[in-house]
Amino acid sequence: MLAKYVLRRALAAIPVVVGVTLIVFVIMHGTAGSYLPGLSLNPNFTPKQIALLQSQLGLDQPLWIQYLDWTGIAWIVQHLGMAGLLVGAHDVTPGLLQGNLGQSMVDGTSVASQVFDRLPNTLFLTATAICIGIVLSIPLGVLGALRRGGKVDNSLTAVSVAGVAVPAFWLGLILILFFSVKFHDWGLPFLPSSGIVTPFTGGDLLDRLAHLLMPAVVLSFVYLAIWSRFTRSSMLEVLSQDYIRTARAKGMSERRATYLHALRNAVIPLVTLIGLELPGLVSGGLVVETVFGWPGIGLLLYQRALAYDYTMVLGIVTFAAILVVVGNLLADVLYAAVDPRIRLA
Amino acid sequence: MSSNSSSDRESEQFDLFLQDWSRRDVLRGMGGALAFTAFLAGGMELLAACGGGGTTTTTQNVVKGGHLVEGSISDIANLNPIFSNDTASNTVRDMIYDRLLTVDAAGNLLPNIATEVPKVDSDQVTYKFKLRNDVKWSDGQQFTADDVVFTFQLMFDPKYKAVTSRYRSQLEQYLASATAPDKTTVVFKTTSAYAPFLISFGTLPILPKHVWETLQPAAMNSSEMNQVPTVGSGPFLPVKWDKGAQYQLKRNDTYFRGKANLDSFIYKVVPDAVQVANQLKTGELDVGQPDASVWDSLATAQTINRVSYVGPSFAYYIQNLDPAKTPKAAIFGDLQVRKALLTALDLTKVADKVYFGQAAPADSSVSSAQWVHSTPKTQYHFSLSNAEKMLDAAGWVKGADGIRAKGGVRMEWELRTNSGNKVRETLITVLADQWKQIGANVATKAVQFPQLVTQLSQTREFEMILLGISEGLDPDTTQLWHSKSIGNGALNGMGYKNPRVDDLLDQAVKTLDREKRKGLYQQVQEILMEDLPAPLLTFPKSLWGVSKRVKNFNVGAWNTSSPRPWFKDVYVTDGK
Numbered sequence: 001m002l003a004k005y006v007l008r009r010a011l012a013a014i015p016v017v018v019g020v021t022l023i024v025f026v027i028m029h030g031t032a033g034s035y036l037p038g039l040s041l042n043p044n045f046t047p048k049q050i051a052l053l054q055s056q057l058g059l060d061q062p063l064w065i066q067y068l069d070w071t072g073i074a075w076i077v078q079h080l081g082m083a084g085l086l087v088g089a090h091d092v093t094p095g096l097l098q099g100n101l102g103q104s105m106v107d108g109t110s111v112a113s114q115v116f117d118r119l120p121n122t123l124f125l126t127a128t129a130i131c132i133g134i135v136l137s138i139p140l141g142v143l144g145a146l147r148r149g150g151k152v153d154n155s156l157t158a159v160s161v162a163g164v165a166v167p168a169f170w171l172g173l174i175l176i177l178f179f180s181v182k183f184h185d186w187g188l189p190f191l192p193s194s195g196i197v198t199p200f201t202g203g204d205l206l207d208r209l210a211h212l213l214m215p216a217v218v219l220s221f222v223y224l225a226i227w228s229r230f231t232r233s234s235m236l237e238v239l240s241q242d243y244i245r246t247a248r249a250k251g252m253s254e255r256r257a258t259y260l261h262a263l264r265n266a267v268i269p270l271v272t273l274i275g276l277e278l279p280g281l282v283s284g285g286l287v288v289e290t291v292f293g294w295p296g297i298g299l300l301l302y303q304r305a306l307a308y309d310y311t312m313v314l315g316i317v318t319f320a321a322i323l324v325v326v327g328n329l330l331a332d333v334l335y336a337a338v339d340p341r342i343r344l345a
Numbered sequence: 346m347s348s349n350s351s352s353d354r355e356s357e358q359f360d361l362f363l364q365d366w367s368r369r370d371v372l373r374g375m376g377g378a379l380a381f382t383a384f385l386a387g388g389m390e391l392l393a394a395c396g397g398g399g400t401t402t403t404t405q406n407v408v409k410g411g412h413l414v415e416g417s418i419s420d421i422a423n424l425n426p427i428f429s430n431d432t433a434s435n436t437v438r439d440m441i442y443d444r445l446l447t448v449d450a451a452g453n454l455l456p457n458i459a460t461e462v463p464k465v466d467s468d469q470v471t472y473k474f475k476l477r478n479d480v481k482w483s484d485g486q487q488f489t490a491d492d493v494v495f496t497f498q499l500m501f502d503p504k505y506k507a508v509t510s511r512y513r514s515q516l517e518q519y520l521a522s523a524t525a526p527d528k529t530t531v532v533f534k535t536t537s538a539y540a541p542f543l544i545s546f547g548t549l550p551i552l553p554k555h556v557w558e559t560l561q562p563a564a565m566n567s568s569e570m571n572q573v574p575t576v577g578s579g580p581f582l583p584v585k586w587d588k589g590a591q592y593q594l595k596r597n598d599t600y601f602r603g604k605a606n607l608d609s610f611i612y613k614v615v616p617d618a619v620q621v622a623n624q625l626k627t628g629e630l631d632v633g634q635p636d637a638s639v640w641d642s643l644a645t646a647q648t649i650n651r652v653s654y655v656g657p658s659f660a661y662y663i664q665n666l667d668p669a670k671t672p673k674a675a676i677f678g679d680l681q682v683r684k685a686l687l688t689a690l691d692l693t694k695v696a697d698k699v700y701f702g703q704a705a706p707a708d709s710s711v712s713s714a715q716w717v718h719s720t721p722k723t724q725y726h727f728s729l730s731n732a733e734k735m736l737d738a739a740g741w742v743k744g745a746d747g748i749r750a751k752g753g754v755r756m757e758w759e760l761r762t763n764s765g766n767k768v769r770e771t772l773i774t775v776l777a778d779q780w781k782q783i784g785a786n787v788a789t790k791a792v793q794f795p796q797l798v799t800q801l802s803q804t805r806e807f808e809m810i811l812l813g814i815s816e817g818l819d820p821d822t823t824q825l826w827h828s829k830s831i832g833n834g835a836l837n838g839m840g841y842k843n844p845r846v847d848d849l850l851d852q853a854v855k856t857l858d859r860e861k862r863k864g865l866y867q868q869v870q871e872i873l874m875e876d877l878p879a880p881l882l883t884f885p886k887s888l889w890g891v892s893k894r895v896k897n898f899n900v901g902a903w904n905t906s907s908p909r910p911w912f913k914d915v916y917v918t919d920g921k
Contacts, residue, residue, distance in 0.1 A: 035795030049514035050834050056509050107422035107434075108567045117588050176623065184627040193623055199414050199591050199611040293616040295589030303420070303589075306765065308795060 002333075009332055013325045020321040021096070021314070025067050028310050034059040037105045037308045057105055070314065072097035101315035106307050111315035114300060121196055122296030125289070126281045128216040133223030134274065140224070141231025142263060145239065156228065163225025172218045172291035179214060194293030215292040219285055223277065230273055234266040241265075272331075402897050402914050411917040412609035413895060416621045416633030420589050420614045425571045426550040427500050427510040435907035437592050437612050441577035442550035443601075445474055445493065445531075446543075447910040450901025452716050452818050454547065455910065458488065458578075458601070462547075465857050469538040470521070474547075476529040480601040482553050484576045488601075490525035495554035497523040497533075497546075499565070507562040516546075538855045540862055541819040548818070548908065551578070580605040580913040590614055606897075606916035625649050625890040631917070632891045632898055637703040640888055649890045655705050656887040657714040657816040657902055660772060662760070663801065663879040664809055667831075667840030673808040674840075675754045681739035682756075683877040687725045689732035689783045690776065696883050699771050703888055707881035710822070710873040714884070714902040717820040717866035721874035732783045741784070749784035757786035758808040761800070764791035766813075772882070773811050801838040805831075810838065813885075818903060820866055823850050826873065841878035894918045 034054055054060045058069060068074040072095025094100040101111035144153045176193045183190035192211050197203045202211075238244065239262050247257045286298030293299070297316060304312040417436070423429045424438040445459040454462045459474045466473070480488035500510040501520055519542060521534040535542050553576045560568060573583050580602070581594035592612040596605050615621050618636035625633055626646045635643055643649055664677035676682055692706035705713065708720045741749040741756060749756040760777060762769040770791050777787035787809075792800075800807045814825070824830050827850050830837035846869055853865040887905070891898050897914045904910060 031793060032795040033799065035798065049511070052514065053509055053511075056507075103567045108428070108571055109569075110567065114588060176620070180627055181623050190627055192629060193627070194615055194620055194629075195590055195613065196587075197590075198629070199613050200412050200593065200609060291616060293590075293614060293620070295587065295614070299589055 006329075006333055009329050013329055016325055017318075017321055021071065021318050022067070024314055024317045025070065026063070028308075028313055029063055029066070032308045032310070035308055037310070069093070069095060070102065070311075071095050072100065096318065101318070102311040104304070104309050104312045106304065106309040106312070111312050114312065115297060115316060115319055118295055118297050118300055121294065122285055122289070122298065123281060125212065125215055125219065125294055125296060126285050128212060129219035129285075130223060130274070130277060130281070132216060132220035133227055136220075137224045137227035138231050138263075138267060138270070141228040142235055142258070142266075144228065144232040145235035146258065148236065153232075156232075160225040160229045163221050166221070168218050168222065168287045169291050171221060172214070172288060175214050175218065176291075196295055215285075215288050215294055218291075219288045227270060227273065230270055231266060234269055235262060238262045238266045402899060402911060404914070407606055407896075407914075408916050408918055408920045409606055410608050410920045412611060412921070413607050413631045413915060413917060414611045414613050414629070416613055416615040416624060416630040418615060418617055418621065418634075421572065421586070421592055421612070423571045424574060425565075425568075426552065427496065427508065427512065428566075428571065430511060432906045433612070436909070437594070438550060439579065439908045440581040440594055440610060440912070441574050441579045441583060442552065443480075443578045444548050444550045444908060445476070446547040447908045448548060448818065448903050449910075450899070450904050452714075452903040454544065457910070458551070459547070463543070465538075465543075469857060470535045472533045472535075472543060472547075474531040474533075476531065477601065478529050480578060481599050482555075482576050482578055483582050483597055483599060484553075485599075486553065486555055486576075487528070488551075488553075488578055489528045490531045491528070492551050492554045493531045494523050494525045495558065496549070496552045499552070499557075499562075505562045508565050512546075520546075538857055540854055540857050541821055544819045545817075550908075553578070581610050584609075600913065602913060605913040622890065625892065628892070630890075630892075631895050632889065634888055635890050637701040637886075637888060640701060640703055643890050646890075648893055650893055652889040652891055652898075652900055653703065653886045654900075654902055655713050655884045657712050657818075658813060658885055659707055659712050659816075659881045660769070660811065660813045660883050660885065661707075661879050661881045662776065662809055662811045663807075663839055665805065665807055665839060666878060667805065670805045670840065671808050672754065673758045675752070676756055676758065677809075679739055679741075679751075680876070681735050682741065683880070684725060685732040685735035685739070685783065686780060686785070687877060687880045688727065688735065689729055690779055690882070691727040692882060693727070695772070695775060699768060699775060700883060700885060704883040704885040707883055709870045710826075710881060711820065711866070711870065712816055712884045715816060715820050717863045717870075719867045719870055721871045723871070723874045729782055736783060743784050747784055748786045755786070756784060757788070759788045759790055760809045760811060761790045761792055761797060761807060762811040763794040763797045765794070768885075769811055769813065776811070802834045802836055803832065805838050805840065807838070820862075821850070821854055822866075822869065823854065826850065826869070826878070839878045841876070843872060843876060846872055846876075 036050055036053055036057070036059065051060070058066055061069070065074070068077070069092060074092045075094050075098055078092045093102075095102070101115070103110060104114065140156055144156045147153045179191040180193040181190075191214055192198060193214075196208070196211050198207050198211075202208075239258070241262075244257055244262055247261055248254070252261075285294065285296055286302055288294065289296045289298035290302050297320075301313065301316045304316070415436075417433045419431065419433040421434045421437050422431055423434055424441060426438060426442055429435055429438050444457055446454045446462055447457040448454055456462055458476055458480050460477055461475065463472045463474050465471065474490075474493070476488070476490055476493075478487075482488055497516070497520070499505045499508050500512045501516040501523070506513075519535050519537070519539045521536045522532075523534075524532050526532060533542070533546075556570070556576045557565065565571075573586050577583070577597065578601075580597055580600045582597045584593040584595050586592050591614060594610045594612075596608055598604055613630065615624060615630070615633065618634060619639055621630060621633040622635035622639040622643055624630040625635060625643065626649065628648065640651070640653075643651055664683065665671045666674055666677050668674040668678065696702065696704040696706055708724060709718060711718050736749055739751075741751045743749050744755075760773045762773050764770070773789040773791075777789050780787050797810065797812070801810055801812070824836050826837060826841060826843075826846055828837065828842040828844075828847050829835075831840050831842075832838075849865050849869050849872075853862050853869070856862040856865060887900070887902070889898075889900050891900075894917050896916050896918060897911060899911045
């Protein structure tokens with residue numbers, strides 16, 4: 001039963017991935033046309049040279065051929081001996097289906113190597129932020145629930161609203177201004193404002209943590225805001241349940257009733273919520289990475305989108321899309337495993 | 346991004362990052378006949394290098410050792426001279442690969458690996474370079490004339506056609522042969538007298554043949570040596586590239602011009618030019634190009650020296666003069682209107698307000714950093730009342746709504762620039778505002794850079810476009826003003842046709858005598874100032890913050906991004 005369910009979900013994921021690649025492909029090429037990344041306005045290039053470079057990069061082919069080339073379908077078709085189906089004679093190289101994400105159109109580097117070289121940096125940042133979010137949001141949410149309507153609760157509410165309302169880039173810049181620039185002006189120890197290590201001299205644990213602190217705090221702020229509110233309301237709901245009242249009636253200590261019985265049940269829905277953030281491990285840090293010059297996947301995506309590096313952007317987005325789909329699939333399967341009702345739905 | 350060369354800027358874009366691109370080249374890098382490149386998006390104009398910053402080089406009390414961290418808003422893309430195209434890449438590339446000729450701050454050619462700057466033979470097409478015999482590659486191999494010939498073959502020889510070099514079509518057109526009669530002699534023959542050749546290609550960095558010849562041509566395009574070369578000839582050599590973060594280099598102890606003072610050089614990627622200023626203040630960076638908006642605040646930082654100079658770049662607005670492309674050509678086709686529009690602009694105020702004072706009002710059709718620059722006799726001094734009088738006299742009458750019209754054509758149009766470039770987006774608003782005061786109704790619109798490029802150079806369906814141009818070391822402006830550069834990817838989107846300008850530009854490209862050539866370009870500048878097909882607004886300044894512990898960091902208009910012949914003399918006073 002479960003195996004069948006997994007299979008069904010996996011099959012359903014295929015059109016999602018195809019759809020995502022298709023949409024991104026059309027948007028990228030639709031906005032930029034056959035623009036040669038980084039080169040077109042250079043007067044040193046004659047129209048002939050631009051055309052030559054475009055043809056070497058395959059940008060002169062019809063859009064659907066480019067898509068088939070990029071996905072690797074063209075390669076399969078050619079190897080099945082049906083190359084005649086493809087319009088125009090052109091070199092067909094292995095594509096996505098053959099595990100080839102291609103080369104950057106800006107610098108010729110391998111898309112896969114760029115993505116995988118930066119993946120650890122991104123994971124390091126987002127995982128830290130999620131951990132900070134979890135560690136702080138649960139106690140704060142519980143505190144808010146226990147002191148409902150009190151000063152603590154109200155101020156937590158205000159902070160939560162701010163956390164959702166304040167844009168990450170703004171918060172990031174303010175932190176930089178304060179903890180880097182002003183602290184330096186005041187002669188205090190200051191935090192580095194960008195990068196992952198201090199060039200040349202840095203690289204030890206302390207240096208890495210100093211670089212990590214501000215971006216991780218900014219990134220965790222949103223999580224913190226949402227999750228602490230969620231914990232609070234979930235906790236309030238559980239605290240009013242019959243079994244808690246029963247526990248109290250039995251003479252169980254308030255502390256034990258709250259932290260052992262209520263909290264355990266209150267955080268179960270939170271786990272789902274946190275699970276939904278897992279794809280954000282890869283994609284969630286784009287703005288923060290950009291503000292702090294954090295050399296991760298988000299920064300790469302941002303830079304290459306501005307440079308019209310079609311292949312790099314497509315590669316990153318496809319990679320992220322596959323992760324999201326796999327993550328959701330995993331979550332669904334786990335859900336199905338624990339709750340048989342889901343399997344049949 | 347800054348750079349002297351026209352080619353460098355293109356990426357920037359990044360400029361990418363910077364749409365830039367980014368933002369953000371040298372002709373020599375590009376080898377081009379044409380010295381211009383429009384900036385990619387991103388606020389790169391502000392950072393364009395130019396002019397001559399120059400302090401003098403100190404040779405006494407030099408401290409050896411230590412490292413220097415330079416901030417850049419872009420990561421490197423490709424360090425191979427036959428591909429590289431952006432400021433960040435060219436800066437790092439030139440630490441690793443050296444070249445036959447180099448240049449000073451004013452753009453004059455100087456000997457480097459070549460023992461002297463060659464004079465063209467009496468046939469007007471032959472250049473003979475004598476090479477030093479004491480130049481070694483970092484793996485101990487001798488640098489020879491074969492390396493030079495090989496580097497050019499990659500961009501020129503049919504058997505390397507799969508190599509996607511940017512210079513191929515130009516070299517196929519203008520280079521007849523490159524040969525090495527002996528180990529220290531290289532002879533180039535151009536197909537005809539071609540003045541840009543020496544400047545554009547004499548300064549191109551040279552690749553080690555023995556390393557690259559082992560690769561298949563197609564494999565060269567994506568070789569990892571394009572980012573991390575294994576063998577070099579410059580003052581520094583690669584240690585490692587942390588993608589998106591920093592590029593680390595160490596001193597090359599066998600450098601032929603003598604060991605550099607610094608042990609290490611780090612090219613660090615910083616999110617933006619405001620952050621560059623912040624990190625200069627905190628000491629995280631030793632040198633970098635801060636944003637103009639924070640330039641004044643840097644003055645209070647005790648540890649920083651500020652250096653600025655007019656760079657080889659300009660911002661200009663392009664008027665569509667072609668009635669076949671837009672009915673607005675009825676407005677711009679009227680010379681009196683073009684003159685009145687420029688007269689209505691307070692360029693000093695534009696430089697002050699939009700560029701925070703870090704730009705000079707333009708006075709010609711090339712920047713003042715160019716060696717051919719002259720100030721034409723015709724100048725347009727800001728006066729709204731004179732502008733109004735000119736329009737009145739030309740028959741453009743104000744209607745009830747305050748908008749002028751003539752023969753049923755209302756004086757209104759759309760002014761576009763590329764989105765993502767804050768300076769330009771501000772500029773179009775300021776221009777529209779100033780023209781409104783003389784009865785023109787101007788709408789503004791920011792569009793994506795690729796679309797703007799297509800509109801300017803292909804479809805030519807636009808009314809007015811504002812862009813920036815980064816000039817190359819060679820002053821040829823055929824791509825901007827020649828009538829053969831209308832459409833087909835070239836930049837005369839105006840549809841400007843003046844046979845006299847065409848003739849002067851054609852002559853100048855064939856004139857190898859520097860003074861004669863300069864005279865021809867000065868005539869072009871006079872005519873363009875009279876015709877005003879696409880008037881220039883400003884010459885933005887290059888801004889540098891340099892830590893006081895850094896000495897001999899002699900940035901200048903033409904010797905800062907590529908090449909930096911002075912860099913080996915840079916030292917840090919504390920030796921750290």
